Amino acid sequence: MKTVQLKREVNSGFKFITEKQTLKSPLVLVFGSRYLLEDESVYQEIKNYFPDGHIVFGSTSGNITSESVDDESIVVTAIEFENSSFIIKTTNVLNDNQESLNSTEVGKELIKQLPAQNLKHVFIISDGSFINGSQLAIGMNSASDQKLIVTGALCGDAARFEKTLSSYNEAPKEGEIIAIGLYGDTLEISFATHGGWTPFGPERLVTKSDANILYEIDGQPALNLYKKYLGEKSKELPGAALLYPLNVKSKDDDKSIVRTILNINEEDNSMILAGDILEGSQVQLMMTNVDSIVNAAEIGAERALSERKKAPELALLVSCIGRKLVLDQRVEEEVEEVMEVIGNKTLVSGFYSYGEIAPFEDETNCQLHNQTMAITLISE
Template identity: 55%
Template structure:
């Protein structure tokens, strides 16, 4: 596996630490939304990698090595020496905003033989990530793992962009299939958030839209808890996500509020909130988040035969807001576990995709550190 990385600052060209000739590389480009809106961004990367498979995604902060950057674009180009990749894309508008159908359709485009892993870079501001994952899980083989994330837009929640071999645009979902018997790919996630306050029942919801808790408007209850911070919604909601437990036996999922519907007095979350689920508010500290990143890395490394050559990290914008000036500490913790040999890239997101520890089926998470580790 050959890897080179570069960084682009505003009104500057990409700067690369090392140089190498790569053949048909996978080129992952994560960056600030304003910079990826440039009409020239695809042409610029295409000039650097004429035969590259170029995948873009907007970020709420860019990760490269053990650094977290803002207002930049980070690029990681990977040539797989013994393995192959296939990239497919679709748009929610092509499927009448039905993410389940989109997920099913996208998955069927990938030949099954020797497919080891699927990595998703998805529109983050309008897509129901839970439904997208459910569609893929309906048709994919159980031995094929799935991970990825929802694109971010800092804490603005205005629009997110993604693309494959074209300028980034809204509504795009890009799937990267990894093929080859020599590939070792593992993924894991962990949060570090603690539930507090009374447990409430979801009495009215539809998909990822939450209307009522205990028969009362959910938004009114949430505003009561936030107090003065309610004026800063939806940004302030990132500091107090929801723990959602669908059944007594199920693992609790963390859900971030992406937007507010004042007309219907409802909250739009990154993933599904089924009726009958039990919900609690959550909070965290910097130390808890850092420890959560360490735990995620431990889970991702568990049982691996080789140390990873590449680590794709997707962490949540809510974690970044809590950590503030100490954000890089969670990346440093990950690096201390996976080793100095691994190239690290990634972004801060509106949602993370990975299975729970020791499970096969992928879920949408919020407020977690999610790792996908690669070696050949």
């Protein structure tokens, strides 16, 4: 595997942050600020660097490299696979009327586009505005009978939640979902997720919900109850909700999952979550601190590395925007902890997202996570 990485900041051109070298038909991952990706010249500029490259764009809530975490930048990571291969397929969750299509069917049909023979892993870069991430994951699992490992992320837009952009071999646009299928027996790919958030307060019952909209908890309007717990911080909603997600445990599953509250509806006292929440689920508020988040990143890296035969050459890190808001000025510490574990010879690329896609430990079916650090380690 050969890799090259470039970075462009506001009012500057692209600069190599690794040694410059020529790559043959590379996979080119472009993660960047939505505002910078809206520049119509960006696609052609990157195409000039990699004329035969397969260029995948994704807007972010912050870019991750081994050097730094940047808000207003574009990071380009180009990968030449020497002994393996990749195939890229796309779909769009928006139809011509700009209305969202069924996210489950979108996920199922996207994975079915990828040839199944020798398919080792799929990495997803998804729209983060219109897609229902939970249903996307269900659809992708159903396409492979839950036997295919899928990791990836929903794109971000800082903490604005206005729109996200993504694309393959064209200028970034809304609604696009990209599946990168990785093929070959020489590939070694491992993954892990870990959060570091702690539930507090009583467990309560979800008594009314619809997909990712939470209407009632214990028979009471969900937003009213949430505001009661937040106290003075409720004046800072919906932004404050990123700091107090929900721990959700379904009656049909023995594992809990974290759900971020993306927005609120004062008219019907409901909350819009980043993923589905089923009626009958048990929910608790969650909280964390900087040290817990940083320690969780270290634990995740150790899990991802634990059973590998070869040192990773590439680390794709996806962390949640909510973690970034908690970490604030210490945001680079969680990346530093991962690098301490995996070693400084591994090229690091990634971003802060609106949702992380990965299976639970010891499982194969992927899930939509919030408030986690999802780590994918790749080598040939």
